[in-house]
Amino acid sequence: MQCAEALRVQAYFDGEVDALAALDVERHAEHCPECRVLLEELTATRARMRSQLEFPGAPAQLRTSIQRLLDAETGAARRAAPRARFGWSGLPLWLGGFAAAGAALSAAVLLFLVAPAATGPLLDDLVSAHVRSLMPLHLTDVVSTDRHTVKPWFAGQADVSPVVADFADQGYRLVGGRADYFDHQRVAAVVYQHGAHIINVFAFASGRQPLPQYTSRSGYHIACWKLGNLQYCAISDTGWDELQALTRLLRAAGSADLPRQ
Amino acid sequence: MLPHLDAAYRFARWLAGAGAGSGDADDIVQDAFLRAFRAFDSLRGGDVKAWLFTIVRNCHATAVQQRQRRGAVPLAEEHLETMRPVVEDAATDPESVTAAAEERRTLARLVSALPEEHREVLLLREMEDMSYREIAQVTQVPIGTVMSRLARARATLRGKWLEQSAGEPRAVR
Numbered sequence: 001m002q003c004a005e006a007l008r009v010q011a012y013f014d015g016e017v018d019a020l021a022a023l024d025v026e027r028h029a030e031h032c033p034e035c036r037v038l039l040e041e042l043t044a045t046r047a048r049m050r051s052q053l054e055f056p057g058a059p060a061q062l063r064t065s066i067q068r069l070l071d072a073e074t075g076a077a078r079r080a081a082p083r084a085r086f087g088w089s090g091l092p093l094w095l096g097g098f099a100a101a102g103a104a105l106s107a108a109v110l111l112f113l114v115a116p117a118a119t120g121p122l123l124d125d126l127v128s129a130h131v132r133s134l135m136p137l138h139l140t141d142v143v144s145t146d147r148h149t150v151k152p153w154f155a156g157q158a159d160v161s162p163v164v165a166d167f168a169d170q171g172y173r174l175v176g177g178r179a180d181y182f183d184h185q186r187v188a189a190v191v192y193q194h195g196a197h198i199i200n201v202f203a204f205a206s207g208r209q210p211l212p213q214y215t216s217r218s219g220y221h222i223a224c225w226k227l228g229n230l231q232y233c234a235i236s237d238t239g240w241d242e243l244q245a246l247t248r249l250l251r252a253a254g255s256a257d258l259p260r261q
Numbered sequence: 262m263l264p265h266l267d268a269a270y271r272f273a274r275w276l277a278g279a280g281a282g283s284g285d286a287d288d289i290v291q292d293a294f295l296r297a298f299r300a301f302d303s304l305r306g307g308d309v310k311a312w313l314f315t316i317v318r319n320c321h322a323t324a325v326q327q328r329q330r331r332g333a334v335p336l337a338e339e340h341l342e343t344m345r346p347v348v349e350d351a352a353t354d355p356e357s358v359t360a361a362a363e364e365r366r367t368l369a370r371l372v373s374a375l376p377e378e379h380r381e382v383l384l385l386r387e388m389e390d391m392s393y394r395e396i397a398q399v400t401q402v403p404i405g406t407v408m409s410r411l412a413r414a415r416a417t418l419r420g421k422w423l424e425q426s427a428g429e430p431r432a433v434r
Contacts, residue, residue, distance in 0.1 A: 006412065010411065016392065041419055052368050052369075055274060057267035070295070218397050219402070
C-alpha cells in the first residue's frame, strides 16, 4: 500500500527534515495521492491522540514522597545531617547558592540546571549532521569518486580543505563531499561508503575544546582526531573496527600531505 | 518543583499499562528519580528529559522482570480500567458525552494493545513531542528503527481504529 516515499513523508510530518527536503516532499505529495492521504492520516491520528489521550499529572502524594526521598538522599550525603532538618537547608555546599535563591527549591531542581559538558553540543551537532545527511538527497552536494573533483569543490564551500582520498581498494568508497554548518563555521564533510554503511568524515578548524578520541552517541560511533590544525570527526553506524580502519587510512593519507618538518 | 515529573509519570503510566495494576507507575517513577538523582554526576550534557525517560524505561523493565520472576500477572480488565483518561468532556448532551467517552476508551484500548516497542515510540513522539534522536536515545535503538517502528505503530493504530469504527455505525470516523 505504501509509496516508497512514505518514511520521508513521515519525517517531514514530524518536522525532521530541513527546508529543502520539506520542499521536495511537498512537491512529491502534490503528485502522489497516496502520500497526500498519508499526510491526512498522520494529522488525524496525532489530533486524536493529543485530544483524547490526556492523562493527569503525577499525583501530589507521589510528588511529595519523591521530594522527601531526595531530601533524605541529600541529607545522607552530608553524613551527620540531623533528621529533623528542613529540606533545602540539608543540601550540600555546592547546592547552597541555589538554595538561597528560593526556600522551596528542592535539590532535584538542580538536577536539571547544570550546564552540559562543553563537548556535548558539538558531538550532538555531529550526530544531527550525520543523520540529516542520511535523509534522501542530502548525502552529498558534489557527487564524485574522484578526489581531484571533491577536494577543489570544498574551496568555495567550506572554510577548510580536508584530506580527501578514495580507499575503494580497502573497502571505503569515496562517494562525494558536502558542506555543513555547525560550531559557527562552515564544515567540510567527506562521505564514504563501506558496505551498506555511510561514513561522514567532518573536518573543521579545531577549537579549544578537546574531543574524545572515541565515543558513542545515540547509537553512532564517533572517532575524532587532529591533523595539522584541523579537527576530524568520523561518524557512522558501522562497527568500531570498520570506523577505526578508515580513521587509520585517513590519518596516514593526511600525514603524507603535511609539510615535512 | 520536580521538572519533567508529570511527563515521566505519564510515560510510566503507559509503560506500566501494558501489564500492571495501578500503583506500579508510582513505584517506577519514584525509583527512576532516585536513580537519576544518584547518577546525575555521570550525565554529560545532552538532553535531560530523554536521559530521565531512559531511566524510567529501565526501571520499568526491571519491574517487569521482577514481576515475572514472582509470577504475578495482573488482570487485563483491571489495567484497562486504570488506563481510562480522566479528561472531562465539555459537551452536555448525555448522548454525545457517552459517545465521546466511548471513543476515548476505544483509543486508549487500541494504543495499549500495540506491541510495547511500537507503543512507546508512538507515545514519545505524539504525546511528548520528542525528536527522532531523543526517541532513539530513550529506546536505545538506531534512528532508522525509530522511523520504521513509528510508521508501523501509526499504520496499525489507524487500521484498528477504522476496523473499530466500521463495527460501530454510530462512531464517527
